[in-house]
Amino acid sequence: MLEGSIPVSLGNCSNLEGLHLARNRLTGGIPGEVIGLSSLFLGFIVRENYLIGPLPSEVGKSDKLTVLDISENKLSGEIPITLGNYLMLDSLHMEGNFFEGNIPSELKNLKAIEYMDFSRNNLSGKIPLFLGQLNLHGDLNLSFNKFEGEVPNEGVFKNISLFSVIGNINLCGGAKQLQLPACPTERKKPSTHAVRLVATRVCVCAVIYRFRNSKQQPSLSSTEKNQYPQLSYAELHQSTNGFSSDNLIGKGRYGSVYKGILNSDEQTVALKVLNLQESGANKSFLAECEALRNLCHRNLVKVITSYSSIDFKGSDFKALVFEFMQNGSLEGWLYPSSLEQNDTENLNLTQRLNIAIDVALALEYLHHHYDIPIAHCDLKPSNVLLDNNLAAHVGDFGLAKFVLATIGDSNYAQSSSIGIRGIVGYIAPEYGMGGDISTQGDLYSYGILLLEMFRGKRPTNNMFTNNFNLHSHAKMALPHRVVEIVDPQIIMEERDASSRISQNTEGNVT
Numbered sequence: 001m002l003e004g005s006i007p008v009s010l011g012n013c014s015n016l017e018g019l020h021l022a023r024n025r026l027t028g029g030i031p032g033e034v035i036g037l038s039s040l041f042l043g044f045i046v047r048e049n050y051l052i053g054p055l056p057s058e059v060g061k062s063d064k065l066t067v068l069d070i071s072e073n074k075l076s077g078e079i080p081i082t083l084g085n086y087l088m089l090d091s092l093h094m095e096g097n098f099f100e101g102n103i104p105s106e107l108k109n110l111k112a113i114e115y116m117d118f119s120r121n122n123l124s125g126k127i128p129l130f131l132g133q134l135n136l137h138g139d140l141n142l143s144f145n146k147f148e149g150e151v152p153n154e155g156v157f158k159n160i161s162l163f164s165v166i167g168n169i170n171l172c173g174g175a176k177q178l179q180l181p182a183c184p185t186e187r188k189k190p191s192t193h194a195v196r197l198v199a200t201r202v203c204v205c206a207v208i209y210r211f212r213n214s215k216q217q218p219s220l221s222s223t224e225k226n227q228y229p230q231l232s233y234a235e236l237h238q239s240t241n242g243f244s245s246d247n248l249i250g251k252g253r254y255g256s257v258y259k260g261i262l263n264s265d266e267q268t269v270a271l272k273v274l275n276l277q278e279s280g281a282n283k284s285f286l287a288e289c290e291a292l293r294n295l296c297h298r299n300l301v302k303v304i305t306s307y308s309s310i311d312f313k314g315s316d317f318k319a320l321v322f323e324f325m326q327n328g329s330l331e332g333w334l335y336p337s338s339l340e341q342n343d344t345e346n347l348n349l350t351q352r353l354n355i356a357i358d359v360a361l362a363l364e365y366l367h368h369h370y371d372i373p374i375a376h377c378d379l380k381p382s383n384v385l386l387d388n389n390l391a392a393h394v395g396d397f398g399l400a401k402f403v404l405a406t407i408g409d410s411n412y413a414q415s416s417s418i419g420i421r422g423i424v425g426y427i428a429p430e431y432g433m434g435g436d437i438s439t440q441g442d443l444y445s446y447g448i449l450l451l452e453m454f455r456g457k458r459p460t461n462n463m464f465t466n467n468f469n470l471h472s473h474a475k476m477a478l479p480h481r482v483v484e485i486v487d488p489q490i491i492m493e494e495r496d497a498s499s500r501i502s503q504n505t506e507g508n509v510t
Contacts, residue, residue, distance in 0.1 A: 001024065001025065002021065002024040002025060002026060003024070003025045003026070003027070004026065004027065004028075005026065005027055005028030005029075006021065006026060006028065006030065006031055006034060006046070006051075007031075007034075008031045008033050008034070010031070010033075010034045011031060011033025011034045011036070011037060013037070013039075014037070014039055015039050016037055016039050016040065017039055017040065017041055017042045018040065018041070018042025018043045018044070018045075019034065019040070019043070019044050019045065019046075020043065020045045021045065021046045021049070022045050022046060022047045022048055022049070022069070023047070023048040023049075023277075024048075024049055025049065025050060026046070026049040026050065026051060027049075027050045027051065027052070028051065028052065028053075029051065029052060029053035029054075029056070030046065030051060030053070030055065030056060030070070030075075031056070032056030032057065032058035032059075033058070035055075035056060035058055035059055036056070036058025036059070036061040036062070037061070037062060038061055038062050038064075039062070040062040040064070040065050041062065041064035041065055041066060041088070042066065042067070043065070043066060043067030043068070043069070044065060044067070044068050044069070044070075045067060045068075045069040046069070046070055046073070047069045047070065047071040047072050047073070047093065048071070048072040048073075048277070049072075049073050050073065050074060051070070051073040051074065051075055052073070052074045052075065052076070053075065053076065053077070054075065054076060054077030054078070054080075055070070055075065055077065055079070055080050055083075056080075057080060057082065058082075059080050059082050059083055059085075060080070060082030060083055060084065060085030060086055061082075061085070062086070063085055063086060063087045063088060064088050065086050065088060065089055066088050066089060066090050066091070066112075067089070067090070067091045068086065068089060068091070068092050068093070069091070069092075069093040070093065070094055070097070071093040071094060071095045071096050071097070071117065072095070072096040072097075072276075072316070073096070073097055074097065074098060075094075075097040075098065075099065076097065076098040076099065076100070077099065077100070078099065078100060078101035078102075078104075079094070079099055079101065079102075079103060079104055079107075079123075080104075081104045081106040082106075083104070083106065083107060084104065084106030084107045084108070084109040084110060085106075085109070086110060087109065087110070087111065087112065088112050089110055089112060089113055090112050090113055090114045090115070091113075091114065091115045092110070092113060092115065092116045092117070093115070093117045094117065094118050094121065095117045095118065095119040095120050095121070095141065095282070096119070096120045096121075096282070096316060097120075097121055098121060098122055099118070099121040099122065099123060100121070100122040100123060100124065101123065101124065101125070102123070102124065102125040102126075102128075103118065103123060103125070103127075103128050103131070105128065105130065107128075107130070107131075108128075108130035108133070108134070110134060111134075111135060112135065113134050113135060113136060114135065114136060115136070115139055116131075116134070116136060116139070116140050116141070117139060117140075117141040118141065118142055118145065119141040119142065119143040119144055119145070119164070119167075119282075119286070120143070120144045120145075120282075120308075120316075121144075121145055122145065122146060123142075123145040123146065123147065124145070124146040124147065124148070125147065125148070125149075126147065126148065126149040126150070127142060127147050127149070127150075127151060127152060127165070127171075129152050129154065131152070131155075131156065131157075132152045132153075132154040132155030132156050132157045132158075133154065133155045134155070134156070136155075136156045136162060136163075139162065139163070139164070139283075140156055140162060140163040140164075141163070141164050141286070142163070142164065142165050142168065143164045143165060143166045143167045143168070143286060144166070144167030144168070144308060145167070145168055146168065146170070147165065147168040147170070147171060148168070148170035148171060149170070149171065149172065149183070150171075150172055150173040150174065150183045151165055151171050151172070151173050151174025151175070151178065151180065152174070153173075153174060153175065157174065157175065158175065160175050160177050160178060160372070161401060161403070164286055164290060165178070166286070166289055166290055166293070167308070172184075176371075177371050177372050179294060179371075229304070229305050230305070231262070231305060231307055231321065233307070233309060233310070233311055233312065233317060235262065235263065236260065236271060236307060236319060236321075237311075237312070238263065239260030239261055239262050239263065239269070239271065240258040240259070240260040240271055243256075243258055243273065244258075247259045247260065249270065249328070250329070250382070252382075252396070253278065253280075254274055254275060254278055254280065254281040254284040254285075254398055255272055255273050255274040255275045255278075255281065255284075256272075256273050256275070257270055257271065257272050257273075258270070258271045258273065259271075259324065260321075267304075268324040269304060269321050269322065269323065269324050270321075270322040270323070270324045270325065271319055271320075271321055271322075272319060272320045272321075272322065273317075273318075273319045274318040274319065274320075276315075276316050276317075276318060281318075282318070284398035284399070285308070285318045285320070285398070287397065287398055287399065287400055287401075288320060288396075288397045288398045288400070289306055289320075290400075291374055291397040291400040292320075292397055294370075294371075295365075295366075295370065295374075297361075297362060297365045298391075298393075299358045299359070299361050299362035299365070299391070299392060299393055299394060300362055300365070300366075300393060300394055300395070301322050301323060301325070301385055301393045301394065301395035301396075302322065302323040302393075303320060303321070303322055303323075304321040304322060304323060305321045306318075306319070306320050306321065307319045307320075307321070322395065325385035325386055325387050325393060326386075326387060326388045327385075327386035327387060327388065327390060328385065328386065329381060329382050329383070329384060329385050329386070330355060330381040330382075330384040330385075330386060330392065330453070331380075331381035331382040331384075333346075333347050333386070334347070334381055334452070334453065334456065335458070346489040346490075346492070346493055347390075347489075347490075347493075348490065348493040348494070349490050349493065349494060351390055352453050352454060352490070354390070354391075354392075355384070355386070355390070355392040355453070356449075356450055356453060358391055358392035358393075359379075359384055359392050359394060359446065359449065360446065362392075362393070362394040363376070363379075363394070363439075363442055363443070363446060366439075366442075367439040367442070372403065373403040373439055374397075374400055374401070374403065375400065375401045375403050375437050375438060375439050375441060375442055376394065376397065376399070376400050376442050376445075377399040377400055377401060377427075377437060377441065377442070378396060378398070378399040378400075378426075378445075379394070379426065379442055379445035379446055379449060380426045380445070380449065381449065381452065381453075382396075383395050383396040384449075401437045403437065403438065403439060424460065425448065425458065425459030425460045425470075426445045426448050426449070426459065427441070427444075427445065428440065428441035428444040428445065429444075447471075448470060448471070451470050451471065451474050452470065453487075454486060454487060454490070455470065455473075455474060455485055455486070455487055456486075456487030456488070456489060456490075457470060457473075458470075473485065
C-alpha cells in the first residue's frame with residue numbers, strides 16, 4: 001500500500017543489492033540514480049505499480065543485475081540500448097506497459113537470459129533473429145504487440161511451447177503449428193508491357209464483375225468478425241449487470257465466472273474475468289488463448305471470443321467469453337449445496353458413465369488428434385461442465401501446455417515443470433516432485449475423476465490421510481466388495497429404477 005514516488009535518495013545506498021517494491025501504489029518515474037546503482041545484483045523489481053515515463057539512461061550500469069521486473073506499469077518510450085549491458089541478467093519482465101519501437105539489437109549481449117517477456121506493449125518492426133539464439137529456457141513472450149513480417153524458425157522459435165506471438169496480426173510464416181499465413185514471396189519487377197496488359201485485363205474484369213454482381217459478397221474479414229465477435233468492455237459490463245454478485249456462477253484462483261446475456265443477439269454466455277492482481281493470471285490468460293484458439297471438439301467448452309483492453313477506470317481488463325452450460329459443473333451435481341439439495345436430481349449410473357466417456361473423448365482429442373499434443377494439467381469436476389443434455393464439456397485451459405518431445409510411448413514437455421500444477425488430490429505425483437509435464441499426468445487426473453464420480457468422495461476428503469487415499473480405498477474393495485464403495489446415491493437411483501420397471505411390468509400383466 002505504499003504511495004508516492006520512489007525516493008531518489010535510495011541512490012545513496014551504495015551497498016544496496018536488491019530492491020523489491022512490487023504491488024504497491026507508487027507513481028512518478030524510475031529514478032536513474034536508483035536503477036543505476038552498480039551494487040544491484042539480486043534484482044530490481046517494481047512490477048504492478050503506476051510508474052510512468054521512459055526507462056532512464058542509467059539502465060545497464062550494473063552488469064551484475066540478475067532480475068529486472070518493471071511489468072504492469074504505465075512506462076513508455078523506446079527500449080534503451082543500454083539494457084544490453086546487463087550481462088548477468090537471467091529474467092527480464094517488461095510486459096503490460098506502453099513501450100514502443102523496435103527491440104534493440106544490443107539485447108543480443110544478454111547471454112545469461114532465460115526468461116524474457118515483452119507482451120502487451122506497442123513494440124513494432126520485425127522480430128529480431130538474434131532472439132532465437134539466446135539461452136532462453138522459459139518463456140519468450142512477444143504477444144499482443146505490433147510486430148510484423150516473418151516469425152524466425154531458429155533456436156527457441158523451433159519450440160512453440162517456449163514462445164508466444166499471439167495478438168500480432170501482421171506476422172507470417174514461422175513454425176507450422178503457429179498456423180500463420182505464408183509470407184509473400186518477392187517477385188521480379190514486371191516489364192512495362194506486362195503491367196499495361198495486366199491493367200487492361202483487370203479493368204475488363206472489373207467492368208464484367210460490376211454488371212454481373214449487384215450485391216457485394218461478404219468478405220473473409222467480416223466472416224471472421226462474425227465468428228469471433230469483437231465486444232466492448234461496456235457490452236461485457238452490461239451483459240453481467242455490472243459484474244453483479246447475483247450473476248456470479250464460479251470463482252477460481254485466477255478469476256471469476258459470471259453469467260451474462262449479450263444484447264447483440266440475446267445469447268447467454270459465461271464470462272471469465274481474470275483477476276490481474278493475482279500472480280500468474282496473465283500467463284493463465286495467454287495459455288488459455290493459445291490453447292483454445294484452434295481447438296474444436298464437441299466435448300470441449302466452446303470459446304466465443306476474448307477481450308484484452310482496459311475498463312472504465314483505465315485499468316487492464318482481460319476476459320474470456322464461453323458458451324453457457326445450463327447444467328453447471330460436474331462438481332455441483334456430485335456435491336450440491338444445502339440450498340440446491342432438494343432441487344437437484346442425482347446422476348444415475350448411466351449418466352455418470354456417459355460423462356466419463358465424454359471426458360475421455362475430450363482428452364483423446366487433446367492428446368492424439370491435435371497438431372501438437374496438449375496436456376490439460378487441471379482436470380477435476382469443477383472443470384467438467386454439463387449442457388442441457390448432460391453431455392460433458394471440458395473447460396478451463398489456464399494451465400494447459402503444449403507437449404512436443406516424445407519418449408517411448410509417452411509425450412513429455414521439453415521444459416521441466418515449475419511448481420505444482422493443478423489441485424492437490426488430482427495432480428500426478430511426479431508433478432509434485434518437479435517432474436515433466438506429460439499427457440500421462442492427465443490420465444492420472446482422469447483416473448481420480450472416475451473414482452470420485454462413482455465413489456462420491458473427493459480425493460481431499462478427511463477420511464484420506466497419510467498414505468491412505470482415494471485410489472487405495474477403491475483398490476481395497478476390489479474385486480468382491482465393490483458395492484461397499486459405490487456412491488449410495490447410485491444404488492438408490494438403481495433401486496428406484498428397478499422398482500419402477502417392476503411396477504410397470506406388473507401393471508401390464510394385470
